[in-house]
Amino acid sequence: MLLRVIDYVANPGGGVRFTIEMLRGLQRLPGLQIELVSHAEALERYGSLLSRDPGVRLVDFPPVDAWRSRTLMAGIPGAGPLNLLLGTARFHHAVAGDLLDGADVVWFPWLHRHRIPWTRAGRVVATLHDVITLQFPEIAAAWIRRDERETVRAWLSSEARIAITSNATAGTLYSMFGTPRERLELIPLSGSHERPPGPAERSSRAFTHREYLLAPINITPHKNAEVLLRALGRTGARHPLVLTGSGMDLWPPRSARARKLTELAEASGFARDASLFALGYVDDRAYEQLLDEAWALVMPTLAEGGGSFPVLEALTAGIPVIASDIPVMREMLERTGGQVLWFNPRDPADLAARLAELEAGYPEYRRRAEAQAKTLRLRTWDDVAAEYARLLRLT
Secondary structure (H helix, E strand, C coil): EEEEECCCCCCCCCCHHHHHHHHHHHHCCCCCEEEEEEEEEHHHHHHHCCCCCCCCEEECCCCCCCHHHCCCCCCCCCHHHHHHHHCCCCCCCCCCCHCCCCCCEEECCCCCCCEECCHHHHHHEEEEECCCHHHHHCCCCHHHHHHHHHHHHHHHHCCEEECCCHHHHHHHHHHHCCCCCHEECCCCCCCCCCCCCCCCCCCCCCCCCCCCCEEEEEHHHCCCCHHHHHHHHHHHCCEEEEECCCCCCCCCCHHHHHHHHHHHHHCCCCCCCCCHHHECCCHHHHHHHHHCCCCEEEECCCCCCCHHHHHHHHHHHCCCCECCCCCHHHHHHHCCCCCCCCCCCCCCHHHHHHHHHHHHHHHHHHHHHHHHHHCCCCCCCHHHHHHHHCCCCCC
Protein backbone atom coordinates (compact mmCIF):
# COMPACT_ATOMS: atom_id res chain seq x y z
CA MET A 1 0.00 0.00 0.00
CA LEU A 2 1.30 3.43 -0.95
CA LEU A 3 0.83 6.50 1.25
CA ARG A 4 1.68 9.77 -0.44
CA VAL A 5 2.41 12.68 1.90
CA ILE A 6 2.33 16.19 0.44
CA ASP A 7 3.70 19.29 2.15
CA TYR A 8 5.15 22.37 0.48
CA VAL A 9 5.56 24.29 3.74
CA ALA A 10 7.57 22.16 6.22
CA ASN A 11 6.60 24.69 8.88
CA PRO A 12 9.61 25.10 11.22
CA GLY A 13 9.00 24.07 14.81
CA GLY A 14 5.95 22.06 15.79
CA GLY A 15 4.61 21.61 12.26
CA VAL A 16 7.56 19.83 10.73
CA ARG A 17 8.27 17.98 13.97
CA PHE A 18 4.73 16.56 13.91
CA THR A 19 5.21 15.30 10.34
CA ILE A 20 8.62 13.75 11.05
CA GLU A 21 7.41 11.95 14.18
CA MET A 22 4.33 10.68 12.35
CA LEU A 23 6.32 9.41 9.40
CA ARG A 24 8.57 7.49 11.75
CA GLY A 25 5.54 5.98 13.47
CA LEU A 26 3.80 5.07 10.20
CA GLN A 27 6.98 3.47 8.83
CA ARG A 28 6.56 0.74 11.41
CA LEU A 29 3.29 -0.42 9.85
CA PRO A 30 3.83 -3.63 7.85
CA GLY A 31 3.50 -3.47 4.07
CA LEU A 32 3.29 0.32 3.86
CA GLN A 33 5.32 2.35 1.37
CA ILE A 34 5.64 6.10 2.05
CA GLU A 35 6.66 8.87 -0.31
CA LEU A 36 6.91 12.51 0.68
CA VAL A 37 6.26 15.10 -2.02
CA SER A 38 7.73 18.56 -1.51
CA HIS A 39 9.87 21.15 -3.26
CA ALA A 40 12.63 23.74 -2.82
CA GLU A 41 13.46 24.82 0.75
CA ALA A 42 10.73 22.65 2.28
CA LEU A 43 12.14 19.57 0.54
CA GLU A 44 15.64 20.41 1.72
CA ARG A 45 14.38 20.69 5.28
CA TYR A 46 12.71 17.30 5.08
CA GLY A 47 15.78 15.78 3.44
CA SER A 48 17.94 16.91 6.33
CA LEU A 49 15.54 15.70 9.01
CA LEU A 50 14.84 12.35 7.34
CA SER A 51 18.44 11.57 6.43
CA ARG A 52 18.42 8.50 8.68
CA ASP A 53 14.94 7.33 7.68
CA PRO A 54 15.33 5.22 4.51
CA GLY A 55 11.70 4.11 4.71
CA VAL A 56 10.48 7.47 3.34
CA ARG A 57 11.12 8.24 -0.34
CA LEU A 58 11.47 11.94 -1.10
CA VAL A 59 9.91 13.21 -4.33
CA ASP A 60 10.67 16.64 -5.78
CA PHE A 61 7.46 17.80 -7.49
CA PRO A 62 6.73 21.53 -7.49
CA PRO A 63 3.31 23.04 -6.86
CA VAL A 64 1.37 24.06 -9.95
CA ASP A 65 2.75 27.62 -9.92
CA ALA A 66 4.86 29.88 -7.79
CA TRP A 67 2.77 32.69 -6.31
CA ARG A 68 4.29 35.30 -8.64
CA SER A 69 2.89 33.50 -11.69
CA ARG A 70 -0.60 33.36 -10.21
CA THR A 71 -1.18 37.08 -10.31
CA LEU A 72 -2.71 39.43 -12.83
CA MET A 73 0.69 40.86 -13.77
CA ALA A 74 2.73 37.68 -13.87
CA GLY A 75 6.28 38.04 -15.10
CA ILE A 76 6.45 41.84 -14.95
CA PRO A 77 9.53 42.91 -12.97
CA GLY A 78 8.64 44.81 -9.80
CA ALA A 79 4.94 43.92 -10.03
CA GLY A 80 4.90 42.08 -6.68
CA PRO A 81 3.88 45.08 -4.51
CA LEU A 82 1.21 46.08 -7.04
CA ASN A 83 -0.19 42.57 -7.04
CA LEU A 84 -0.44 42.72 -3.26
CA LEU A 85 -2.20 46.07 -3.54
CA LEU A 86 -4.66 44.68 -6.06
CA GLY A 87 -5.31 41.65 -3.89
CA THR A 88 -4.34 39.21 -6.63
CA ALA A 89 -1.35 37.55 -4.94
CA ARG A 90 -2.01 34.17 -3.37
CA PHE A 91 -0.59 32.68 -0.22
CA HIS A 92 -1.43 29.05 -0.98
CA HIS A 93 0.26 26.32 -3.00
CA ALA A 94 -1.88 24.80 -5.76
CA VAL A 95 -1.36 21.03 -5.75
CA ALA A 96 -1.32 19.21 -9.08
CA GLY A 97 -4.28 16.89 -9.53
CA ASP A 98 -1.95 14.12 -10.74
CA LEU A 99 -0.52 13.89 -7.23
CA LEU A 100 -3.89 12.72 -5.94
CA ASP A 101 -3.73 9.72 -8.27
CA GLY A 102 -1.51 6.65 -8.14
CA ALA A 103 -1.50 6.29 -4.34
CA ASP A 104 -3.88 4.39 -2.09
CA VAL A 105 -4.31 7.43 0.10
CA VAL A 106 -2.89 10.97 0.21
CA TRP A 107 -2.17 12.81 3.46
CA PHE A 108 -1.58 16.52 3.97
CA PRO A 109 -0.01 16.83 7.46
CA TRP A 110 -0.25 20.63 7.19
CA LEU A 111 -3.34 21.51 5.16
CA HIS A 112 -2.66 25.21 5.65
CA ARG A 113 -1.54 26.92 2.42
CA HIS A 114 -2.43 23.89 0.28
CA ARG A 115 -5.32 23.69 -2.18
CA ILE A 116 -6.27 20.67 -4.26
CA PRO A 117 -8.78 19.93 -7.02
CA TRP A 118 -11.66 19.62 -4.57
CA THR A 119 -13.68 17.17 -6.68
CA ARG A 120 -10.86 14.65 -6.16
CA ALA A 121 -10.69 14.86 -2.36
CA GLY A 122 -12.31 11.49 -1.67
CA ARG A 123 -9.05 9.67 -0.94
CA VAL A 124 -7.44 12.55 0.91
CA VAL A 125 -6.80 12.99 4.64
CA ALA A 126 -5.61 16.34 5.98
CA THR A 127 -4.59 17.67 9.40
CA LEU A 128 -5.84 21.09 10.49
CA HIS A 129 -3.65 22.23 13.36
CA ASP A 130 -5.21 25.59 14.18
CA VAL A 131 -6.64 28.80 12.74
CA ILE A 132 -4.44 31.13 14.77
CA THR A 133 -3.67 33.28 11.72
CA LEU A 134 -7.39 34.06 11.53
CA GLN A 135 -7.80 34.54 15.27
CA PHE A 136 -5.02 37.14 15.52
CA PRO A 137 -5.21 39.64 12.64
CA GLU A 138 -1.90 41.23 13.63
CA ILE A 139 -0.02 38.05 12.64
CA ALA A 140 -0.41 38.49 8.89
CA ALA A 141 -1.50 40.93 6.21
CA ALA A 142 -5.17 41.09 5.25
CA TRP A 143 -4.58 39.40 1.88
CA ILE A 144 -2.88 36.44 3.58
CA ARG A 145 -5.76 36.08 6.05
CA ARG A 146 -8.30 36.18 3.23
CA ASP A 147 -6.42 33.49 1.35
CA GLU A 148 -6.02 31.32 4.45
CA ARG A 149 -9.70 31.65 5.38
CA GLU A 150 -10.76 30.52 1.91
CA THR A 151 -8.29 27.61 2.00
CA VAL A 152 -9.59 26.36 5.36
CA ARG A 153 -13.21 26.87 4.29
CA ALA A 154 -12.63 24.83 1.13
CA TRP A 155 -11.02 21.98 3.04
CA LEU A 156 -13.89 21.86 5.53
CA SER A 157 -16.43 21.85 2.67
CA SER A 158 -14.65 19.09 0.76
CA GLU A 159 -14.95 15.30 1.04
CA ALA A 160 -11.47 15.05 2.59
CA ARG A 161 -11.24 13.51 6.04
CA ILE A 162 -10.05 16.21 8.44
CA ALA A 163 -8.09 15.54 11.65
CA ILE A 164 -7.70 18.09 14.43
CA THR A 165 -5.59 17.96 17.57
CA SER A 166 -7.86 19.43 20.26
CA ASN A 167 -11.48 20.04 21.16
CA ALA A 168 -10.54 23.69 21.58
CA THR A 169 -9.82 23.87 17.85
CA ALA A 170 -13.15 22.18 17.12
CA GLY A 171 -14.91 24.91 19.09
CA THR A 172 -13.07 27.63 17.20
CA LEU A 173 -13.96 26.08 13.84
CA TYR A 174 -17.61 25.94 14.83
CA SER A 175 -17.61 29.60 15.82
CA MET A 176 -15.77 30.71 12.65
CA PHE A 177 -17.17 28.37 9.99
CA GLY A 178 -20.16 26.64 11.58
CA THR A 179 -18.33 23.31 11.24
CA PRO A 180 -20.20 20.54 13.13
CA ARG A 181 -18.10 18.53 15.57
CA GLU A 182 -18.85 15.25 13.79
CA ARG A 183 -17.13 16.59 10.65
CA LEU A 184 -13.78 16.40 12.45
CA GLU A 185 -11.66 13.54 13.76
CA LEU A 186 -9.90 14.34 17.05
CA ILE A 187 -6.41 12.84 17.29
CA PRO A 188 -4.39 14.42 20.14
CA LEU A 189 -0.64 14.72 19.73
CA SER A 190 2.20 13.13 21.64
CA GLY A 191 4.73 15.21 23.51
CA SER A 192 7.52 12.64 23.34
CA HIS A 193 10.59 13.61 21.38
CA GLU A 194 13.38 11.31 20.37
CA ARG A 195 16.65 12.82 21.48
CA PRO A 196 19.48 12.74 18.94
CA PRO A 197 21.90 9.84 19.46
CA GLY A 198 25.12 10.43 21.31
CA PRO A 199 25.99 12.69 24.21
CA ALA A 200 25.01 16.34 23.98
CA GLU A 201 27.82 18.84 23.85
CA ARG A 202 27.91 20.92 27.00
CA SER A 203 28.16 24.63 26.39
CA SER A 204 28.61 27.38 28.92
CA ARG A 205 26.62 30.60 28.74
CA ALA A 206 26.48 33.60 31.03
CA PHE A 207 23.29 32.31 32.66
CA THR A 208 24.25 28.63 32.85
CA HIS A 209 24.83 28.53 36.61
CA ARG A 210 21.96 30.84 37.49
CA GLU A 211 18.31 30.03 38.21
CA TYR A 212 16.92 31.01 34.84
CA LEU A 213 13.42 30.96 33.42
CA LEU A 214 13.15 29.40 29.98
CA ALA A 215 10.51 30.78 27.58
CA PRO A 216 10.44 28.78 24.30
CA ILE A 217 8.27 31.05 22.17
CA ASN A 218 8.57 32.62 18.74
CA ILE A 219 8.11 36.22 17.69
CA THR A 220 4.50 35.96 16.46
CA PRO A 221 2.02 38.06 18.48
CA HIS A 222 -0.05 35.15 19.82
CA LYS A 223 2.97 33.88 21.76
CA ASN A 224 2.39 36.89 24.01
CA ALA A 225 5.92 38.12 24.62
CA GLU A 226 4.57 41.49 25.75
CA VAL A 227 2.95 40.11 28.90
CA LEU A 228 6.03 38.04 29.61
CA LEU A 229 8.34 41.06 29.44
CA ARG A 230 6.04 43.37 31.41
CA ALA A 231 5.62 40.78 34.15
CA LEU A 232 9.19 39.65 34.68
CA GLY A 233 11.48 42.59 33.97
CA ARG A 234 12.09 43.39 37.64
CA THR A 235 12.82 39.76 38.53
CA GLY A 236 15.57 39.19 35.97
CA ALA A 237 18.34 39.77 38.48
CA ARG A 238 17.11 36.73 40.42
CA HIS A 239 15.89 34.68 37.46
CA PRO A 240 17.29 35.64 34.06
CA LEU A 241 14.79 35.16 31.24
CA VAL A 242 16.05 33.02 28.36
CA LEU A 243 14.07 33.34 25.11
CA THR A 244 14.30 30.71 22.39
CA GLY A 245 12.33 30.30 19.19
CA SER A 246 12.21 31.65 15.68
CA GLY A 247 12.72 35.41 15.56
CA MET A 248 13.55 35.77 19.24
CA ASP A 249 17.19 36.65 18.66
CA LEU A 250 16.13 40.23 19.26
CA TRP A 251 19.47 42.03 18.97
CA PRO A 252 19.94 43.61 16.55
CA PRO A 253 16.20 43.95 15.86
CA ARG A 254 15.47 42.88 12.28
CA SER A 255 11.78 43.75 12.18
CA ALA A 256 9.36 46.31 13.55
CA ARG A 257 8.05 43.74 16.01
CA ALA A 258 11.54 42.84 17.23
CA ARG A 259 12.24 46.54 17.72
CA LYS A 260 9.03 46.91 19.71
CA LEU A 261 9.98 43.99 21.96
CA THR A 262 13.52 45.22 22.60
CA GLU A 263 12.18 48.64 23.58
CA LEU A 264 9.59 47.03 25.85
CA ALA A 265 12.23 44.79 27.44
CA GLU A 266 14.41 47.77 28.30
CA ALA A 267 11.44 49.78 29.60
CA SER A 268 10.42 46.81 31.77
CA GLY A 269 13.80 46.64 33.48
CA PHE A 270 15.63 43.95 31.54
CA ALA A 271 19.30 44.32 30.66
CA ARG A 272 20.55 42.64 27.53
CA ASP A 273 22.80 39.62 28.19
CA ALA A 274 22.52 40.20 31.93
CA SER A 275 18.90 39.54 32.88
CA LEU A 276 17.53 38.83 29.38
CA PHE A 277 19.11 36.42 26.93
CA ALA A 278 17.39 36.37 23.53
CA LEU A 279 18.86 33.33 21.79
CA GLY A 280 16.36 32.85 18.97
CA TYR A 281 16.12 29.46 17.28
CA VAL A 282 18.34 26.75 18.76
CA ASP A 283 18.69 23.18 17.56
CA ASP A 284 17.31 20.20 19.46
CA ARG A 285 20.54 19.40 21.28
CA ALA A 286 20.98 22.96 22.52
CA TYR A 287 17.34 23.22 23.57
CA GLU A 288 17.49 19.97 25.52
CA GLN A 289 20.44 21.26 27.50
CA LEU A 290 18.63 24.54 28.17
CA LEU A 291 15.55 22.67 29.39
CA ASP A 292 17.46 20.21 31.57
CA GLU A 293 19.23 23.05 33.40
CA ALA A 294 16.27 25.46 33.65
CA TRP A 295 14.91 26.60 37.02
CA ALA A 296 11.42 26.67 35.50
CA LEU A 297 9.66 27.03 32.16
CA VAL A 298 7.13 29.76 31.41
CA MET A 299 4.63 29.53 28.55
CA PRO A 300 2.59 32.74 28.03
CA THR A 301 0.85 31.74 24.78
CA LEU A 302 -2.63 33.03 23.93
CA ALA A 303 -3.48 30.19 21.55
CA GLU A 304 -2.21 26.80 20.39
CA GLY A 305 -3.58 24.10 18.15
CA GLY A 306 -3.20 20.88 20.10
CA GLY A 307 -1.34 22.08 23.16
CA SER A 308 2.31 22.87 23.75
CA PHE A 309 5.25 20.59 22.98
CA PRO A 310 7.58 22.64 25.27
CA VAL A 311 5.19 22.34 28.22
CA LEU A 312 4.87 18.57 27.79
CA GLU A 313 8.64 18.23 27.49
CA ALA A 314 9.16 20.25 30.67
CA LEU A 315 6.63 18.13 32.55
CA THR A 316 8.37 14.98 31.35
CA ALA A 317 11.73 16.37 32.46
CA GLY A 318 10.45 17.24 35.95
CA ILE A 319 10.79 21.01 35.45
CA PRO A 320 8.21 23.31 37.13
CA VAL A 321 5.96 25.12 34.64
CA ILE A 322 4.04 28.40 34.73
CA ALA A 323 1.47 28.31 31.92
CA SER A 324 -1.24 30.49 30.44
CA ASP A 325 -4.74 29.48 31.48
CA ILE A 326 -6.39 28.91 28.09
CA PRO A 327 -8.77 26.08 27.07
CA VAL A 328 -6.35 24.10 24.92
CA MET A 329 -3.74 24.04 27.69
CA ARG A 330 -6.33 22.94 30.25
CA GLU A 331 -7.39 20.19 27.84
CA MET A 332 -3.81 19.00 27.40
CA LEU A 333 -3.07 18.97 31.13
CA GLU A 334 -6.33 17.17 31.93
CA ARG A 335 -5.45 14.49 29.41
CA THR A 336 -1.92 13.97 30.75
CA GLY A 337 -2.64 14.42 34.44
CA GLY A 338 0.04 17.08 34.83
CA GLN A 339 -0.03 20.10 37.13
CA VAL A 340 1.32 23.59 36.44
CA LEU A 341 0.94 27.05 37.94
CA TRP A 342 -1.77 28.77 35.90
CA PHE A 343 -1.92 32.48 35.16
CA ASN A 344 -4.17 34.82 33.23
CA PRO A 345 -2.22 35.46 29.99
CA ARG A 346 -3.73 38.94 29.65
CA ASP A 347 -2.51 40.05 33.09
CA PRO A 348 1.20 40.68 33.71
CA ALA A 349 0.53 41.11 37.44
CA ASP A 350 -0.93 37.60 37.62
CA LEU A 351 2.15 36.12 35.98
CA ALA A 352 4.40 38.03 38.39
CA ALA A 353 2.34 36.68 41.30
CA ARG A 354 2.72 33.09 40.08
CA LEU A 355 6.48 33.56 39.82
CA ALA A 356 6.54 34.85 43.40
CA GLU A 357 4.51 31.81 44.47
CA LEU A 358 6.98 29.50 42.75
CA GLU A 359 9.93 31.28 44.37
CA ALA A 360 8.42 31.03 47.84
CA GLY A 361 7.80 27.29 47.62
CA TYR A 362 10.32 26.22 45.02
CA PRO A 363 11.73 23.10 46.75
CA GLU A 364 8.23 21.65 47.08
CA TYR A 365 7.21 22.62 43.54
CA ARG A 366 10.37 21.03 42.19
CA ARG A 367 9.76 17.88 44.19
CA ARG A 368 6.21 17.65 42.84
CA ALA A 369 7.38 18.25 39.26
CA GLU A 370 9.95 15.48 39.49
CA ALA A 371 7.45 13.10 41.08
CA GLN A 372 4.69 13.74 38.55
CA ALA A 373 7.08 13.14 35.65
CA LYS A 374 6.84 9.44 36.57
CA THR A 375 3.04 9.34 36.63
CA LEU A 376 2.02 11.38 33.56
CA ARG A 377 -0.40 9.77 31.13
CA LEU A 378 1.64 10.29 27.98
CA ARG A 379 0.70 9.34 24.46
CA THR A 380 3.42 7.99 22.21
CA TRP A 381 3.85 8.76 18.54
CA ASP A 382 2.99 5.12 17.90
CA ASP A 383 -0.37 5.79 19.59
CA VAL A 384 -0.92 8.80 17.31
CA ALA A 385 0.23 6.88 14.23
CA ALA A 386 -2.18 4.03 15.04
CA GLU A 387 -5.12 6.45 15.13
CA TYR A 388 -4.00 8.03 11.86
CA ALA A 389 -3.64 4.59 10.32
CA ARG A 390 -7.33 4.00 10.99
CA LEU A 391 -8.28 7.41 9.56
CA LEU A 392 -6.07 6.78 6.54
CA ARG A 393 -7.66 3.33 6.26
CA LEU A 394 -4.29 1.66 6.31
CA THR A 395 -5.46 -0.98 8.80
